[in-house]
Amino acid sequence: MRYLHTMVRIKDLDASMRFYTELFGLEEVRRIENEKGRFTLIFLAAPDDVDAARASKAPCVELTYNWDAEDYVGGRNFGHLAYEVDDIYAFCQKLMDNGVTINRPPRDGYMAFVRSPDGISIEILQKGEAKAPAEPWASMTNTGSW
Numbered sequence: 260m261r262y263l264h265t266m267v268r269i270k271d272l273d274a275s276m277r278f279y280t281e282l283f284g285l286e287e288v289r290r291i292e293n294e295k296g297r298f299t300l301i302f303l304a305a306p307d308d309v310d311a312a313r314a315s316k317a318p319c320v321e322l323t324y325n326w327d328a329e330d331y332v333g334g335r336n337f338g339h340l341a342y343e344v345d346d347i348y349a350f351c352q353k354l355m356d357n358g359v360t361i362n363r364p365p366r367d368g369y370m371a372f373v374r375s376p377d378g379i380s381i382e383i384l385q386k387g388e389a390k391a392p393a394e395p396w397a398s399m400t401n402t403g404s405w
Contacts, residue, residue: 266339351365359373368390382405
């Protein structure tokens with residue numbers, strides 16, 4: 260398993276970039292603009308981690324800027340933790356066998372979400388290419404929110 264990123268939703272892209280880069284000293288290592296989903300993802304790394312982060316070998320802070328205005332309440336501005344695993348199906352099965360609800364099953368063989376006992380959303384990503392869709396995951400529906 261490898262820790263990937265922590266996601267934080269932001270309301271003001273310019274103010275957040277100024278804070279995280281100019282004031283806090285983090286550096287942008289990649290950016291994804293998604294017109295269909297109407298969001299921008301900005302991955303930031305600490306100066307000593309920039310090279311490793313660009314090679315996906317160091318964790319980042321992911322700033323998520325949703326283009327449509329939204330007030331984040333109840334901690335919704337904190338998004339999730341993300342971990343990469345060798346076998347998403349085996350990992351999710353172990354969690355499920357131990358009473359953990361798979362909120363967003365890995366139907367695509369690549370991504371799943373669970374919640375910690377304190378309600379923290381955790382994204383689980385398949386290392387490398389997605390696994391072929393397989394049961395019981397392919398037909399599982401979402402449970403709750405993530």
